[in-house]
Amino acid sequence: MMEILASEWTKMRSVRSTVWTLASTALLMLAIGVLLALAVAGSADGPVNDAEATRVSMAGVTFASLAIATLGVLVVSSEYRTGAIRTSLMAVPRRLRLLSGKIIVFTVVALVACLASSVATFLIAQAILDGPALGEPGTLRTVAGTGLYLTASGLFGLALGALVRHTPGAIVAAIALILVLPQLTNVLPGEWGTAVHNHFTSNAGLQIAMPVESNPLGPWSGFGVYLAWIAVTLVAAAVLMRRRDA
């Protein structure tokens, strides 16, 4: 397995799209968080409360999650687009081992990059807002949770890439599932509709970073629900990858 990880790491570090998407993720976090912090600092009458200051600094999470999901998609779909997947499978014919290798390398890279982005953004924004330190209760969870949510979104992209095997299709699916459909579920009627809305992908996942009062899911249970969505997609992708011709 170490051999496969080394190989996947070489693949990942040697294409420009990795640098672009990781840079976009960091830039979206920083730009949105810092701009919003400046706006809030300029318009607030008094000191901003700690929870609000933390929230403001992490405001870029939604857009950044699409950038990292794009990288996740590309890790798999670019191999199908070019046909390089056949070379990869000739080298590692056990398909689930290949997929596992990709998942592990991507998760480590994404986790480091996403945590670094959210911590850096937090520190800069709080310097502007004169906000809380990273160690404050609740603050650390929000900032680290943002990094975790972003990483999970990247994995969601990877799973969709492996399922759809087609770059634009998988990116559209990622945008739909992470950004569009969670909003649309708001119009579902009744108690059942509300439950769907609360448990739908990012509505649940964001409870760890940007909790919504009306959602009964806690930070970690919400994130757990998001991980379950991702796990189901990954299992579907793995089953199809084993079965389909390359």
Place this chain on the structure above:
Amino acid sequence: MTTIRATSLTKRYGRTVAVSDLSFDVQPGQVTGFLGPNGAGKSTTMRMILGLDRPSDGSVLVDGLPYQELRHPLRKVGALLDARAVHGGRSARNHLLAIAQSNGIPASRVEEVLALVGLSEVARRRIGGFSLGMSQRLGIAAALLGDPEILLFDEPVNGLDPEGILWIRTLMRELAAEGRTVFVSSHLMSEMAQTADHLVVIGRGRLIADTGVAEFIGRSSQGYVRVRSPRLDEVAKLIEIGEPHDGHLRVTGMTPLEIGTITARAGLPLEELTFVQPSLEAAYMELTKDSLEFSS
């Protein structure tokens, strides 16, 4: 020792049968040509050998095992399917390094194969900018990375210039001479006549012939070698089966190599020794005419 064994190999896509009940063995130490018209099922068969496509029926074993069960497959089997199927953004070196790492092949081997195929100078360049000839060389470098006993090439000379074609032909001959198994597909009889020792001919996914090239040539009534020499009379005496034709000799049933060896032993100079192909093409056409997917 058998290195590739297909047994009743079958691949269906819905109602279309791409490969049907195909059985053959590929032996080491020779170039085996895998011949058939376009759409005959050659690439599908190659992909099944490599575990990329799953047979609908039957099996294909590599050294007695299904490909998926080889531990470090690239150290056993090297293959060039489609030279353009690479990520264009990667450098040649990184492309090969990723492949090498996955099979525990040392990074130093990457430099070796790059030198072997003449790509050391461009190792740091992005593959996307490579010409077809360079891509083909890179694909062969990847196939040779694990120093494999078995090599598969799918239509390796397609789109290459004469220099590239000659290079690949020579390489395949050398690899076979080292005792390796070389299995190469082509839709051109003329190409196979110059490279292969043995032929597996398929049409519409079915086996048509599994025979030595010499027998295949022998089977064809019109195949001949054209021999010219300033001492043609002596050559004609030596090659008894030759028929004189104005100014040259037509020899049926012998290869140029056999004729050349005989005349060389006798110290006779030759000014022309040409294998005249239309007959072979004709034999091939004859064999596969019922199996062409689209006939005009």
